[in-house]
Amino acid sequence: MVKKIDKKQKYYEAVGRRKTAIARVRIYAKSGEFSVNGKQLKDYFKTERQRADAVVPVSELKLDNVSFTAKVEGGGLTAQSQAIRHGLARALVVLNPILKKRLRKLGFLTRDSRMVERKKYGLKKARRAPQWAKR
Secondary structure (H helix, E strand, O other): OEEEOOOOOEEEEEEEEEOOEEEEEEEEOOOOOEEEOOEEHHHHOOOHHHHHHHHHHHHHHOOOOOEEEEEEEOOOHHHHHHHHHHHHHHHHHHHOHHHHHHHHHHOOOOOOOOOOOOOOOOOOOOOOOOOOOOO
């Protein structure tokens, strides 16, 4: 999925998902500017782990000439950072298909399908039953 804004600025776009978080990531060919929902990466994600989780495909492949913008919604901040990681890896494959094998081996292209189990009727939570009293 290759899209162009106009003739001078080109980007590659992909969607990443984790739990209920959905991230639309666009990669540009300029160096090291990362923004999420219009904010700088360090302003959006407060913890170092979330920031590192979001940009790990770029840091693992040692790409210096790549920047991205991401629009994220749903889920918590950790799930959002992992959705960005997934979308960024997919966009890198669109940018350069040779990277697919390395990204697959690192596990960044696999969609983590684990979701919260739904609550069942008659139970307090998904599996938690009401306390049983003998008398």
